[in-house]
Amino acid sequence: MVNDSYEVLERTFDLLPKNCIKVTVGDFNAQIGKEAPFRPTIGHGSLHNTSNDNGMKLIDFSMAKNLIISSTYFPRKNIHKQTWTSPDGKTKSQIDHVVIDKRYQTCIKNFRTYSCADGDSDHYLVFAKFVLTLSINWRNKKQFNKAVKLDGDK
Template sequence: MGGRVPRTQRLRVRPGEGWAPPGCTLPKTHHAMTTHNHTIPDRSPPGSTRTAPSAGHQDGGVKCATGASSKIRGRDNITIGTWNTRTLRAAGKLQELTHEMDRYRWNILGLCEMRWKNFGETTTEEGHKVFFSGKEDKHEHGVGFLVHKDIVNTVMGCRPVSSRLITIRLRAAPFNITIVQAYAPTSDYDDNKIEEFYDQLQNVIDQTPKKDILVVQGDWNAKVGRDACRNWQGICGPFCNDDTNERGLRLLEFATFNDLVLANTFGHHKASRRWTWHSPNGQHHNQIDYILVRKRFRSGVNIART
């Protein structure tokens, strides 16, 4: 596999806004994915409070409500990101991740390829909370969320689905926010495994409350290109790869069926700021990580960038 660019895909949103029409416009395994019906609740101490709100930044920074019954308000800006960590298995890797995130403005970060076994939650030294979902018998795949300490009290629950899917729900007004973190199979897998993944993902979407702001993000191992901007108007923007591959078409079909848009293909950024994968020889660069949101809430997206 090629090298992973050490950048996050980030999406800054306001939970209170609706949809405005756009201007234009999947590692090898032979084990079937398993589904867990468990839910990881938020385990913050009852009655806990905070002494001060998190810092507010200019030009669309982060503002968060605080307190035991805190929720994300419509006027608040939150930053949601996705990152393929390649592994967090070795000692000290989680500390490296949280140290790296100090360079960014962020509220919740979806993680791929954590390679942690089983499912559960843990708290970092800084007070951030990690929810994770992996295989029971292997350090393989693995997805999760890193939730900033300032919004931990807004977590209503986190549900591990498989080593490739996990969901989290945040208390917000006027609509709660559900985020699905996905790690799609690579091109090494046959079509049956891809369809199995999308069937499982569709079940997750179908179980999400219809009124929630839905964000589906992660490493899709798929290429969506500028040709999709012409053929899938309103689903994909022009700031993406040069062409679309077969797995990219499957992603577009999924997005269309669920009325989702690829938010980070609408951000006007140069190509080198959109790449998230390099070939081993350094000659090919692709964007394979995408953040999808429901069309009706796309106007609540302030900026999507790498």
């Protein structure tokens, strides 16, 4: 079931044009750890120390597609990293993630969760602040004085 989901996700990513900004947000049931070998793809701000099987699948997918798991990049209190609580309230986990193109990782300015959201769910509200700055190519906009000055002109 999980492998099928990643196959569909991979096919969808392959169909997207290269110039699209790819952002994926979802409940991956993936606990992402703080393993050093995966450091370019994951950050220091994960709730968990080691990744589970689903976490490894998400890391492998992210590495293959040149993505980062931006929900692990922001240092927060553990209460603001938790995205899920068990029905008995004893187990808390970070299993919902925001994944983005590595090229656009600086566009994610903030990530945290809110447990006070109204709703009948065991998941917390996930908040990610995304800021995209567009620039104009000024190189071709410069105007030059094309008038030719002759020797007799003053």
